[in-house]
Amino acid sequence: MSKKEAFQQELDTKHDKYERLVKLSRDITIESKRTIFLLHRVTSVPDVEEVLAESEDKLDGVKLKIKLIALELIGEDLYQYHRAFTPGIQEYVEAVSFQHFIKERSLISLEQINKDLIFIEDKKNEEPEGLSSDSQDEKDKPVCFQVTPTDYLLGVADLTGELMRLCISSVGNGDIDTPFELSQFLRQVYDGFSYIGNTGPYEVSKKLYTLKQSLGKVEDACYALKVRGSEIPKHMLADVFSTRAALVESDEGIS
Amino acid sequence: MSKKEAFQQELDTKHDKYERLVKLSRDITIESKRTIFLLHRVTSVPDVEEVLAESEDKLDGVKLKIKLIALELIGEDLYQYHRAFTPGIQEYVEAVSFQHFIKERSLISLEQINKDLIFIEDKKNEEPEGLSSDSQDEKDKPVCFQVTPTDYLLGVADLTGELMRLCISSVGNGDIDTPFELSQFLRQVYDGFSYIGNTGPYEVSKKLYTLKQSLGKVEDACYALKVRGSEIPKHMLADVFSTRAALVESDEGIS
Amino acid sequence: MSVNEMFSGIQGFLSADQDVREDIRKVVQGLEQTAREILTVLQSVHQASGFKDNEPLMRVFVLSLSLSLSLSRFHEHWRFVLQRLAFLAAFVVYLESETLVTREEVTQILGIEVNREKGFHLDIEDYLSGVLTMASELSRLAVNSVTAGDYSRPLRISNFINELDSGFRLLNLKNDPLRKRYDGLKYDVKKIEEVVYDLSIRGLAREPGSGGEE
């Protein structure tokens, strides 16, 4: 009987932790998705920096949640709970790499992502409730979370979908440079994924098709820009677009 | 324009007829299913004849609906509308062959089923509305409906499911002869279907597995009867059951 | 901006929906736990000692009162646990009175509404499904009663199940999962009949009420 109770306790502990991680993962997913939505506004607002600053704040909030995951996992088998938080982490990778691309026009590395997830435990009362700090020397060690290469890949694969959306929006808003940069960048990512091919987990191979479609849409957009731009010299094109942008701006009051 | 209107009329006529046939098929299905439900009462009521008579009435109603189908199909391509009424006809075959088995303990033939679907047109006002009797000599010819061999097979395949249910109910009600007769009969039907195998349409082959399961259940029931009957001579078994039946009868007032 | 305002409002609606789904998930989890506990108590009926305690029933009652979900469109989310609770209610009522619980009784026991317009309700299909689960539990009970030396209970169960069976025969079941479950009832009938037969040929069957242990 007492044996059964011990089982029950072990199962409950595991289950409760799992549920907490699922909850955290969901929160991370929602906040990351919101960050991505926010970042898409860079194509339509005048002040990009403001959007970036706001996204920074949001991502800081997400990082705090990831810290809570890291705290839950101290002394635990990461992979036993991996399924609980992998959706959230992938979405975070998507969001953070999207922000990085907008700022730097480059792919954030796994190392960089993981470096940003090393947390120095400075305040004791930040610890989440329900977590017993049984070993004292843990307070000195930094809490850190390690994104797995697979989660990184899956997040980056989804990033390409967002970049495709960014490209189409850019075209819609008369930005003629971003699409070309994006096609260059997406081709590199696509080539990278092609290189990995089916050596990775099945989920990664599965994304290759969507990735190719996204790349195709971006290539088509560049093609369209090139073809329609062929009718008028490029510097004039820029003029047309700035006039156009002003026109849209001034219209906004009317309707 | 007038050409398009002619198309519209042709499509509408076809579609309306199709819808009417679907409606008739549904009615036939519902009434046939009700007949089958009714017939299952033979295992639990004292007067089997009464149930059979009632089922006869119900099936006569179904036949009238089939006559309406036959009237709709006069001068038409049967197979163009076949999909519309095949579910109903299969269910009718199931019902009529179930009734036949209960009465005769044999399989009704396709010829017999079709013979019962030759209708002599005696009253003119029986014609369904919306049907123009354009050719006069049709009144003399008998209206008849031909069940296709495939519909017959599919109906019989479903019959075996009902027979399995009848067998299990019989055992539950202490009838020890019906299960053995049923196992003999179902084995013949199963052998027949095995013989046809995959030469028939796919739907027929698909039913083979269910048919085998039904046969297995009946064989298991016979086995159970034989094994438990082995503990007591068969004539005594009958006594036990008649006592039991009386007991159930007398109980009914109490609860 | 007008369009923007409209969409802000819409976003509010969408978020609220998500919250309701989350709430349902939690309530359902709690109900499942309660159902499990009640069943554990009820299982003792299969032991020689039998079942006496009907206190757990009260707990369902209390718990379900906290349900204020008024949206039938989330039915799929709680269908399974409702069938489970309907089974438990039917089983308890049978054990107490050897009668068939009505749908109204189930809803009263569980503290829920029958009328679907008034919110949380009990579908006919869910009620019938619970009744069929009870029938299968009764066939097990018939077997175990004999082992425990109670030779009259199987006969009473047999009568009850026969009545149930003829009730179901009145239904023109379309619904596939329910029809399949109903086919299982015949096997329960058959199993109980075999028990009664075994008792009969050994002269152990007694008129219910005339002798019996109870």
Add this chain to the structure above:
Amino acid sequence: MSVNEMFSGIQGFLSADQDVREDIRKVVQGLEQTAREILTVLQSVHQASGFKDNEPLMRVFVLSLSLSLSLSRFHEHWRFVLQRLAFLAAFVVYLESETLVTREEVTQILGIEVNREKGFHLDIEDYLSGVLTMASELSRLAVNSVTAGDYSRPLRISNFINELDSGFRLLNLKNDPLRKRYDGLKYDVKKIEEVVYDLSIRGLAREPGSGGEE
């Protein structure tokens, strides 16, 4: 017999449900026919002659009044036709006033309830889906306006679609089919932008209101 009576009652319920489903099927069929006819009239907007007649709208209004279905649990059965009608209402309202129809307006036009407790209603998802279908129709309209020699309409459509797009950006869409449809909006935006560009580089774009046909 008591159990038998109970089951007879249950059979009644089950039959009634089936009848309701049958009724819905017929109403939906009629609505689809009406929707098709309205669309045919509306298509004339793509011709040089343009669209003038808003009489068909009335017919939806009248027809839908005959709907007295109060059961939201059959939503799946009329979801498709509702989205279609929402699109038509949105399209007519845009053509008449160049504004975005609200959900309330759609329900008034169609004569249905917003509040789901009161029966037949219009889900947010169905409303948004109808709006997205209209957006795609507008991108086609922008192209055909140019062919018909109307160079100001594309600019007005462009502004309207941009507003719509920024509205949708506020939504945190979970729902997969809707999200996918929303992605399509970006292509409509892009297509309209290309038309505006083509007009710009040829000096054909005019300030809406300053010149134009209207």
Add this chain to the structure above:
Amino acid sequence: MSVNEMFSGIQGFLSADQDVREDIRKVVQGLEQTAREILTVLQSVHQASGFKDNEPLMRVFVLSLSLSLSLSRFHEHWRFVLQRLAFLAAFVVYLESETLVTREEVTQILGIEVNREKGFHLDIEDYLSGVLTMASELSRLAVNSVTAGDYSRPLRISNFINELDSGFRLLNLKNDPLRKRYDGLKYDVKKIEEVVYDLSIRGLAREPGSGGEE
């Protein structure tokens, strides 16, 4: 044995059916090969050189005469190839006269009966399906005509397709596969509208026959 005999009889019927199906399969294979060859010749219309030769049409005519299948119940087996042939007939007739082939003309070209009692026939659905396939080929032709420097053909195609589209919109299509194919027509219409737009905005569009720009 009686049951055995019954099944033997049915087996005989099924075997006969199988033989007919086998025969149909062979005829259909031949027709498909012919259809493929005709299409190859017709494809030249998309090249700058254009299409001149209508000799292949004769071959369908001859081949189909050899068809003496009188069983409409195997319709499913030759439905696909008939639709293919109807498309080819419609395409040839359009290329020759820029008119829509009638169902009667198709049956004459293919040497088959319209009246279903007389055997092999052309269903209205199959005819319409063939016409829709032609529409999609015409949208491709509009694109390729521009490449070949023919700026008036796209306008003529546009008018033709618009007529076709409004004709189809009047039809109350119930038949699911046909309905789906009709949905594809929208894309063809849109594509052709865009080609006409491209010509208009560049001042290349001319009224067919009349000359002059808009």
Add this chain to the structure above:
Amino acid sequence: MSVNEMFSGIQGFLSADQDVREDIRKVVQGLEQTAREILTVLQSVHQASGFKDNEPLMRVFVLSLSLSLSLSRFHEHWRFVLQRLAFLAAFVVYLESETLVTREEVTQILGIEVNREKGFHLDIEDYLSGVLTMASELSRLAVNSVTAGDYSRPLRISNFINELDSGFRLLNLKNDPLRKRYDGLKYDVKKIEEVVYDLSIRGLAREPGSGGEE
């Protein structure tokens, strides 16, 4: 034209392949018919009268000799019928001698080669699949033997199946379909054990050999 010539050559290859497939299809159809007829005769073993006639086996032998297909790459096309024939051979051999047919015996009975290089052959997987089908038929036979009053056959079948089961347990099965079918053997074993149990508890089981058939 060069590309055209290449494709003409390729079409030649494809046609030759198609012809072979066509031939196989006919042979397989004939074999299936034979297999069905043999099975019909064998089914009589489940009747009280039992199975006596082993003449049909000869017919497989004769028919399969006419097979001269030497292409193992069409294996998929006759895999199914081969498994069926292997089952029949195994079943007949068991009924005659209550022993397990060997793969060599099956190939001799069917008149085919074991060596795959020499053409038509019997794969181990196909042989084992046939054996498993027989096992499932034997579990049915055990049940029906009891019904027919033969209480000793189930015990003999039980011993045979147990031997078979431990034989299969030696195999390291990777092949997915075979593995799945092997899982079914466990149910057959269990079913037969329950038959033997039913006989034992009623004192009906006798040691095979010691008591003989009833």
Add this chain to the structure above:
Amino acid sequence: MSVNEMFSGIQGFLSADQDVREDIRKVVQGLEQTAREILTVLQSVHQASGFKDNEPLMRVFVLSLSLSLSLSRFHEHWRFVLQRLAFLAAFVVYLESETLVTREEVTQILGIEVNREKGFHLDIEDYLSGVLTMASELSRLAVNSVTAGDYSRPLRISNFINELDSGFRLLNLKNDPLRKRYDGLKYDVKKIEEVVYDLSIRGLAREPGSGGEE
């Protein structure tokens, strides 16, 4: 190029992973073979002769010592074989002592660590899964014991299984595969109850311990 380098690094990581998986696959294959052999020996318990030999157990012990995999993230790859081995350990322990093996005992028997930090370990889910497989084997054993004339073992098994069942009922199982397997326990319990019933009604059941083996 920067992106290229990043993907090369990740590819390196993935390749290393693949190698580990390959190694695990081989070890697991060996373990499966061993498990199969042990089971073959254990199957003799279902024969009249019974099971005596516990030597194979040692072989698992030795083999598993060679496991030095310390990566819990490949748990999925050896989960199945571990459950199998846990079942075998539980079965052997039951046969020897009629007690439930503890998780600690299983890990000792298999020579693996409980503590997950130290590498290869036994999850509580895997342990419970093994126990449930044993329960199903015990229901088979109850049947076969009767056949072998041992009427007291089924009663002892019945008590043991009932204890197990009520133990499991206390567990709040969330883990889906385990939950499904637990549902199977109900059938085992029912089967054993029926065996006990059969013995009871024939007066063959005796209290274990009081009467000894027949």
Add this chain to the structure above:
Amino acid sequence: MSVNEMFSGIQGFLSADQDVREDIRKVVQGLEQTAREILTVLQSVHQASGFKDNEPLMRVFVLSLSLSLSLSRFHEHWRFVLQRLAFLAAFVVYLESETLVTREEVTQILGIEVNREKGFHLDIEDYLSGVLTMASELSRLAVNSVTAGDYSRPLRISNFINELDSGFRLLNLKNDPLRKRYDGLKYDVKKIEEVVYDLSIRGLAREPGSGGEE
């Protein structure tokens, strides 16, 4: 024991087969790695800089020489990688010479036998599948060439694809996966035609050969 001995022998056969499969798996893995690397190099063709280096092709040649598998029955295992390599060979040959690679050339490039009796070979279906993959890559290349400012390449690709299309139209494709892939070719043709159209209408299309590359 006789049955046991039989199964031991069978296990021997199965193990040998498994070893072959294991070997194939490793070779295929290596080939896939090579194919991936070649593709990465070839992808540079879509960049403005273009593709120059044909050295990777040699690496396939060398690696595939080590293949001495003579069993066509494992065809399924390497089918996928062969199609991939055939695609790469076809793509390289097109980039170098703008001609269609023949099946013989592919086998020479890959160092494999055409004759299937001599072992490892290249099926027509695998060759054609590779060619179709190339066609789809060429439609992408047409788009990207325009972006890179090369307006003459799309016209050359268009001519090449049209030839390919009419070649495929000669084939009587039964094989389902290939047929499906061939349907994709129509989209590639259409896509390329639209690119050429876009160039034409803007006066950017030049006859290949007459104007040269930009």
